[in-house]
Amino acid sequence: MNLQGKVAVVTGGSRGIGRAISLRLATMGALVYINYVSRSDAAEETKRLIESAGGNARILAFDVAVPEQIQTAFKQIVDESGRIDVLINNAGITRDGLVARMKEADWDAVLATNLKGAFFCAKAASKPMMKQRWGRIVNISSVIGFTGNAGQVNYAAAKAGLVGITKAMARELASRNITVNSVAPGYILTDMTDALPEEVQEQLKKEIPLGWLGTPEDVAGAVAYLVSDDGRYLTGQTLHVNGGMYM
């Protein structure tokens, strides 16, 4: 329970990996701001799950691809709660396509949400964190940022870019007792991977030494470690949560 009295923001906290992270941080005692962009029903359900487990949560809709919306939202959090201690940059999308066919709009959408969005959220959160002289930022990258993947050049660029942001911000903010780390999941069972055909999922399992696809809770566990006191001496690092798929 070492996040008692702390305020956490989870972008894309309404579904999938973000929901598991939101639940985990609330269980650790944090007041969790659940962000989403379009599906309010999923955010409501996550809030309900947190409250029925005895935790506290609020919902905050904003589009991480729009810096003005981020600014307004983070100001609202500080006005309401007086602080921001933990930021999990989890919101992410895919717009897959082979290089030859990838449209500028698909490149821009993925970079704006997955990379630029994470930077502007971290920029907004770092202000109160610097004042408090304490903060934890975790960027959700991907195994694809390390291995690449045909048809995902935009996604791979954004997820590799997050690792660069993690290291640069970790150096910049360390003197204020703010750690910045990243978690790079492998294949995790969520709406994002549900879309994969059965035969692709079977093939994937063969490429994973542990032999199974991970769960959102597996990722949430790594995040919990990084934001807890046990993780206080890690900064600028990436934890790979992938069943051994990439070592």
Ligand code: NDP
């Ligand atoms: P889901 O598609 O299940 O959920 C995505 C979440 O992000 C939703 O809450 C969604 O909100 C939110 N979101 C999307 N766009 C925006 C936006 N512009 N502004 C605010 N919120 C937004 O994804 P996963 O849980 O599978 O993935 C979560 C993260 O983990 C992503 O960054 C993904 O790249 C990464 N990841 C996932 C892996 C996997 O196997 N699933 C593997 C490696 C990394 P709404 O419902 O309102 O659209």
